[in-house]
Amino acid sequence: MRKNDERASLTNAPGESDPPTDGRNAHASARIVGFHQDEEGHWVAELSCGHTQHMRHLPPWQSRPWTQDAEARAARIGEAFACGWCAQEVTADKEF
Template sequence: MHRNKERTSLNKDSSESELNPDRRPKATPVNIIGFHQDEDGHWVVELSCGHTQHLRHQPPWQSRAWVLDPVRRAEKIAQGFECGWCAQGSVNDNLGD
């Protein structure tokens, strides 16, 4: 009988299987401090870190119907939000030395 020797594509000790393979520090948690609309009428979230991020509702690509409702937007104030800009690190970190 021929024995088939299979290998896994990723080993458990491989850095590729880690949640944070590049060892960047986790972004500091931020909160939603407000909302405004841009010149095109799209909603933008204002974050405690100083960054902003568009929150469009354009089904089927982006389903955020809550941004269209003032009551539901108000409920999000002071709640946590993962800032994509903070998660990327500083510009210098991204460019290298």
């Protein structure tokens, strides 16, 4: 049997771009290098690792009001971001 590895729901603290604290590999961090909008108008962060991450502002579920302001988005460029895609690849490598 496989162990069900449950994790607590994420909260606003620590910040969404802080290093991971849930057991994921800290080396799976990238930096935000830019933003673009998808076909529905949601903002997508472009990461230095080559992956992308939606940064939706859909209160009350996802509260990222900074995505709606060009200056606030620009201020996030260069910020560290724990890439979930990279973390999954690291975890997948460990299972084999």
